[in-house]
Structures are given as C-alpha cells and as structure tokens.
Amino acid sequence: MASCQAVVTVVYAIIGGVIYYYCGSYVSSPALGSAGGVIKIISYGFALPGLLGTMTIVTHIPAKFIFVHLLRGSKHLSSNTPTHWISWFGCTFGVTVIAWIIASTIPVFKALVSLIGALLGPVMCIQPMGAMWLYDNWEKGKGQKKTNGWIIGTIWSVVLIVLGTFLMVAGTYGSVLSIVSAYTESGGSAAFSCADNSNSM
Template identity: 30%
Template sequence: MAEKYRYGEYGYEEGKDGSSPDGRVVNASSGRPGGYDDRDVFGHEEGHDIKYKTLGWPMVAVLMIAEIVSNGMLSLPSSLAVVGIVPGLILIIFLGVFATYTSWLLVKFKMRHPEVHNMGDAGKILFGPIGREVLAFGTIVFAVFATGGQLLAGQIAISSLSNGTICPLLGTGIYAIFTLIMSFPRTLDHMTWVSLASCVSILVAGIVGMVGAGLHPTPGHEISIVQNSTFFEAFISITNPVFAYAGHFMFFIMVSEMKRPQDAMKAAYTLQGFATTYYAVFAAVTYAFIGNGVLSPSFSSLEPKWQKAAYGAALFNFWIAGSLYAHTASKLCFVRFFRNSKHLHSHTVVGWGTWAALVVIFNGAAFVLAVGVPIFNYLIGIAASLFAAWFTYGIAGMFWLHDSYHYEHGVRTWKRKWFQTTLAVLTVWLVR
C-alpha cells in the first residue's frame, strides 16, 4: 500500500494518512499521484553511479553559510557610513528576518513541487515557458557575476598580502584557477567539508577584522546616527546588505540534493540566525572604531598588519563561495540538458564532457568580467538589485499566492488566510 502524506507546514509532508484541504486522499507531497521521489528532479537513485540526494540538513546549512556569508559582509560597515548606524542596523536585521520568512515560502513551494530544481523550473510553474527562460537566465547571470565578485575579493586580498607586488591580472588568474578546480565536483556532498572550512575562515576573518579595528581605531573618526545621503549613494548602500543575504537563488538546487527535504527549514533557520547576528555585530563594531571613512571592503581600512591577517583568513572563504556560485550556474544547465537521461546519473563521456565544459565556460566568463570590465563592481550592485532582491525576497510571495490559489480554494483561501496573503503581497510590492 502506498505511503500516505498529510498536509502540513510545508505542503504535503511525509507522515500519517490524511487528506488534502478539499477532502482528496493524497500520497504525494505535491498533492498529486505518486510519492515525492516519483516526481523529484533526481527521482529514485538506487543503483545509480552518481547519487545527488545525499545531504543532511547540517551540511546544507554549512553550504548555505559558506555561500552567503562571504565578501558581501565587508561592504556592510560602509553602508552604515552612508545611511547612519541606526537605519543601517535596522535594515540589516529587517532583511535577515525577511529572508527567513521568504526561505520558508521557498521551502513550502519546493515541497509541493519536487520537480523544481532551480528558479527556472519555478518560473515555468508561475509564468510558463517564458518565465522559465527569464528566471533561469537571471540565475546564471547572477551566479556568474557573484563568482566574478569573489574573484575580485580574492585579487584584493592577494594584493594586500603581497604589498601590491603581484599584478591584479595575475592575482585574479591564480585565484580563478583555484575556483575552477573547486567547482568541478558534480554533487554538492563533495563540497561540504571544504565549505565547513570556509565558514570557519570567514568567521575568523571577521573576528580578526573587529579586533584589528578595536586595537587601532581611526584617529578622530566620526560616527553618524542618521546620515543624509543622495539617492544614488543610498541605493548603492542598500544593495550591499541585500547582496549579503543573496543566496536564495541556490536554495532549490541545495534542497534537491537533500536526503530529507522536509528538514530544509532547519538549515535555513541556522543560516539566517548566524548571518543576521554576525552581520549586525561585524558592521556595528567595525563602523564604531573606523567611522565614516570606512572603506569597502572594510578590511582595507585596517592597520596593514591586521589587514593582511584578516584578508589571509578570508581567502579560503572567497575561494569556496566563488566555486559554489560557478557550480550553481553549471548545475542548472547540466540538469536542464540531461534531466531524465542516463548522463545525469552515470559516468558517461557525454555527461562528464558537458559538465567540464560548463564549469570552464562559467568560470571563464566570471574571470573575463572581473578583469575586463572597469565598472564591474557597479554592475554587481545592479545585478543584486535586479536579480538578488527578487530571488531572495519578491518572488517568494508569488510562490505562496500561486500555490494557495491553485492547490487550495482560490480566492477563498486568500480571504481566509488574509494575514498570510497580506504578507505575500507586501513581499512582492516591497521589491517591485
């Protein structure tokens, strides 16, 4: 007899026999015939050479932290300098809480739609074929830009450590080779332990940075409670904390490789709790000791000895975060090409050849952008406002509105769950 599922916090979940809200007995987390694995993007993996669904929630939390808590946090103290410490901290904490809520919406959507592997798949459900292409393209563009951003961070760190004796092109090239190598594994489980080291790396780097700022504060520095800024300055500063939380575009891919997707929110709670607390403390402490003259990245404002120590500790994190972004772009295309084919789960020449080509192409594109576009930093900010804000916040509200309408009782559900409906609409409206 087929195992039954119940309608719970994350859609239809594994558990006791139960019925859907309209009385239909279901045996799938999606409310459709068949179990979760029957419609999951990787399906039943017994007997396959390459198994994707191997991650537990602690390792997913590690991957999320390694990917999100990275060089983006180094721009947060400068955001406080632009808007003031009070508005800046309120914004950082608000975005962290907001990201936790939208994480919950994404997990609910994934549980109801096991076939969703990435934002492109979700876009097809919401908006049809055009939506699939637009959101898939946005995911790839943002992943490549984010990889390039990590290469630039690595280049800045290498330049600091070498006292500027290594030319930027060479430093970025060396770093790009490391990123290329680490993004090569086909499955995320092969990147978990290095991601754990990456988490330790950025944690230690932040602590070193705060200690360095405290021991060598900027003489005569000024701190602003509230700062008057131009629209352009405020816009750029606001994209910094958004970028610091911009990891939701990878959530579907990570959850797809979990042994128990139902545990995904445990990973999300761990991520957001750590990130929000760490961001607020790091930004406030660094800004308090350096003041309005703090640079972005903030480690560059430290006394030379401490600057080298902080950048040296962070190097490994920049490397791994960049490889995770490049891996995401490659994985999206690879699954799109070979979904339901033998090349997805088997060691074939076509499969490995395509995977290698994708990894090289996306890492190469990130390298070219990082070294060849003088205004690349501004382009990253624009990409964050266009894609990261929507992927992390706005589109999550659309997921809830879509599923509550089509899988429950339409407008009646919206009226009955008026508070949730209001939150979902506000989520879309705030990012529009």
C-alpha cells in the same frame, strides 16, 4: 535555524558596528581594505578558504543546472563517457569565464555587490514568498467567505511582490549609475584593470 540566524545576525552587527565606529563613512569596500597593511594581509589569509569554498559552490550550482539540462534524457548524464566529462568541464569553465568577465567589467566591489543584490536579491528573497503564498492560498478565498487572515495574507503577498519589483528596478538603476560614476570620476577604476581596488570608497 533560529539560533543560527540569531548568531549570524549578532556577529554581522558587531563586525559592522566596530568597523563603522573606527572608519565611519570612509570605510572601504570590501571592508578589509580599511585595515592596516599587515592586518589586511592576515584578514585576507583567514578569509581566503571561505572565499574559495564559496567560489566553488557558486560555480557548481549554475554549472550543474546547465549540465543536467543539457544531458537530461541521455545516457551521458550519469555515465563515465567523454561526452559527460567534456560537458561537465565545459559548463564549469564557461560559468567561471562568465563570472570573470562580469567581475573584470565591474571592478568596483561595492558597485558589483550592489548590482547583484538589486538584480537577484528581490527575485530570490522577497517576491517568491508573496508568489508562493498566493499560489498556495488563492483558491481558499474563492467561493467562500474570506477570512481576515486570508485578506491580510493576500495584501501582504501583493505588497511583497510590488516592493520586490520596485527594489529590483530602482536598485539596478542606482547601481548602474554608481558604476558609471566610478568609471568617469578622476582616478576611477577601469574595466579589465589589474589595479588594486581593495581600498575603494
């Protein structure tokens, strides 16, 4: 896991550094929009299989979650019945429609990514770590002498939860302001617009 994370971090740093070196603060979002016409087409061609794979996974996970909760305890959950297939296709179609509505309502890529990151990033990546440590170790500090490790772990866990909450609230607020300004600025994007926004700043 460490080697994979190291390779991914190095690759992301190199790509980000090269793009920022050539584009500076004028880099488009997504960054492929900063490339020339032919290179942009080729880059999206290479990226498309990965995007399709990611789309399939990201659609499948919430659809499966809803599907299992809907049919839990019934024979239709694992049986080849019309109810099973209607429920499954309904869940996947419903998740896809909701995703399309969100993406079409917020057509500015960087604003959409910022909003998703602010709303879900801290909840999934920062706050759970602190909450899980407290859940696993809180009882160890009761009724006995508290060790330095327990005190430091408790303080750090509380800091993670508070920091995650701040990032979620402040980040969401900033993302919403960014979306509003993208709508109000001259030539800004509009909801459910088919305009090309691959070169948005």
